[in-house]
Amino acid sequence: MSFSTNQNNIAILGGGNIGIALAKGLVKSGKYNAEQITITRRNVRSLQDLTNQGFGATDNNAQAVQQAGVVVIAVLPQQLDGLLDVIREAVDPEKHVLISVVSGVSVADITKRLVKQVQVVRAMPNTAIAIQESMTCLASNNATKENMALVKDMFDTVGETIEIHEELMTAATALCACGIAFFLRSIRAASQGGTEIGFHAAEALHMAAQTAKGAAALLLATGNHPEGEIDKVTSPKGCTIAGLNEMEHAGFSSAMIKGIRLSAQKAGDLYVKSN
Ligand SMILES: NC(=O)C1=CN([C@@H]2O[C@H](COP(=O)(O)OP(=O)(O)OC[C@H]3O[C@@H](n4cnc5c(N)ncnc54)[C@H](O)[C@@H]3O)[C@@H](O)[C@H]2O)C=CC1
């Protein structure tokens, strides 16, 4: 568990779902190597798999910060204040750029808790970051253009990025970070339908996933509106429009819109500051 001090070193504080997905995605991109990334977790033994792949791992957050130039904060909102208290001394505004993927926590919340005017970029990726297919939203109100570009470069290696105003971060959380779960559930539902009408479960899931991939790729490749593409599928008196209308009568679009609205509202309420 040895560290070398280097501005190019990345500390990921909180090796859970998104922290590990990010670490793996960065290495998979070929632009970063495992040796320059250190992941922290309270139970460091659970990171054994990653240390075997060359990543650094420690339960010492302050030390990880000291040895890095870029610090990614990837703990749950309710774990954040405790972590910030532990790294306060180690954070150097001259040296560090902080990236927070924590939902519902503003740049101001972080600098206030740290009592330091360190540059913070908020990033909202999704779990497809592990395979370099994330839609990552970025926002900051205090980072320099250079550091914003540095963070954008980093997340561009693991998917697409878009820079947004910070006040839209909760909306971005719902649409993109939670959104991947919504699309996964709809693929799962499609596969359940496929099984009911005759396919084995694994076969149905593969067919549904590739069909969903094709739908997304069509939109991304052509820039066409979904309804334009839907019109090409729905033959008059045909079976597509019959199925589609049945889904709409059952509230398909409405359920997705309502779910996204509730997720955005909840994302804004996740962080309860401790004393
Ligand atoms: N899971 C997702 O798809 C996304 C999550 N986020 C945000 O990322 C953050 C992390 O989410 P998940 O990875 O899903 O949660 P998680 O619970 O899987 O990971 C958090 C990790 O932080 C560790 N941890 C807690 N306190 C620590 C400390 N003081 N020092 C070191 N490690 C510590 C925990 O042991 C855990 O492994 C949350 O704030 C969430 O809102 C953002 C975008 C997507």
Ligand SMILES: O=C(O)[C@@H]1CCC=N1
């Ligand atoms: O469910 C959550 O609270 C986190 C934030 C976005 C995705 N997962």
